[in-house]
Amino acid sequence: MNFSFNSFDGAQSQHTALQFVVQIRNLNYYYGQGELRTQVLYNINFELTPGQIVIMTGPSGSGKTTLLSLIGALRSADEGSLKILGQELVGLSKPKMVQVRRNIGFIFQAHNLFESLTASQNVEMAVELLGNWRKKRKLALEILSQLGLEHRANYKPKALSGGQKQRVAIARALVNEPLLILADEPTAALDKKSSHEVIMLMRKLAKEHGRTILIVTHDSGIIDVADRIINLVDGRLESEAMVKSYGQ
Numbered sequence: 001m002n003f004s005f006n007s008f009d010g011a012q013s014q015h016t017a018l019q020f021v022v023q024i025r026n027l028n029y030y031y032g033q034g035e036l037r038t039q040v041l042y043n044i045n046f047e048l049t050p051g052q053i054v055i056m057t058g059p060s061g062s063g064k065t066t067l068l069s070l071i072g073a074l075r076s077a078d079e080g081s082l083k084i085l086g087q088e089l090v091g092l093s094k095p096k097m098v099q100v101r102r103n104i105g106f107i108f109q110a111h112n113l114f115e116s117l118t119a120s121q122n123v124e125m126a127v128e129l130l131g132n133w134r135k136k137r138k139l140a141l142e143i144l145s146q147l148g149l150e151h152r153a154n155y156k157p158k159a160l161s162g163g164q165k166q167r168v169a170i171a172r173a174l175v176n177e178p179l180l181i182l183a184d185e186p187t188a189a190l191d192k193k194s195s196h197e198v199i200m201l202m203r204k205l206a207k208e209h210g211r212t213i214l215i216v217t218h219d220s221g222i223i224d225v226a227d228r229i230i231n232l233v234d235g236r237l238e239s240e241a242m243v244k245s246y247g248q
């Protein structure tokens with residue numbers, strides 16, 4: 001499978017066949033300094049391959065969001081190895097981390113929409129960032145309608161419900177079809193129908209477009225579409241279950 005690395009520099013910007021989208025080896029992570037230094041992740045090892053949807057579950061405080069933010073190049077680790085899209089993040093400079101982030105779609109709990117822009121304009125901004133001005137309106141409307149928001153495209157966030165805002169944020173994260181999608185409880189504020197639309201869109205991106213998706217969730221509707229479930233307990237990956245036949 002070929003991926004294009006439009007926003008990477010150098011040789012990696014060419015089409016590259018990748019075996020692993022995420023490859024983590026012996027990763028440890030600590031918060032705080034000196035006496036306050038506390039270990040939150042212990043010897044994490046796992047991989048994600050192109051087209052996989054993997055669910056991460058685990059009790060509150062077990063380190064799920066921390067691990068997601070390390071994979072997303074939002075914070076840096078200094079013990080072990082963390083390769084994202086073929087790029088080692090441990091020891092990487094800040095500007096290079098920013099480049100890695102351009103290939104990742106983030107769906108985190110705080111949606112951070114621009115209040116002065118409409119739903120469509122919020123999504124269009126993400127398209128503009130990759131320089132695709134001509135198609136931005138069309139792409140934004142397409143994805144908003146896939147998420148059941150075609151009638152809300154020209155409304156500003158203050159005129160949208162919590163669940164609608166969340167779906168706009170999801171549209172913004174997915175509109176560029178990033179190679180890697182990281183989602184932290186993406187359907188927590190959504191009703192069953194909206195959750196289903198979000199899940200179907202993610203499944204399409206993974207299965208038809210080869211995108212790789214890591215989702216923190218306890219939503220059983222999402223668990224149904226997962227290729228694998230990983231369970232994080234007290235900062236350790238406890239188990240991996242294949243769930244191809246989940247629910248049967």
Ligand SMILES: Nc1ncnc2c1ncn2[C@@H]1O[C@H](COP(=O)(O)OP(=O)(O)OP(=O)(O)O)[C@@H](O)[C@H]1O
Pocket residue numbers: 031032040058059060061062063064065066067
């Ligand atoms: N910025 C921070 N500074 C210090 N400690 C932190 C920080 N963020 C999280 N922690 C601690 O690290 C541990 C893991 O937190 P994390 O947010 O990754 O857990 P989580 O599995 O995502 O939990 P939840 O399911 O409640 O979202 C917790 O003990 C938390 O208190």
Ligand SMILES: [Mg+2]
Pocket residue numbers: 064065066184
């Ligand atoms: Mg969390």
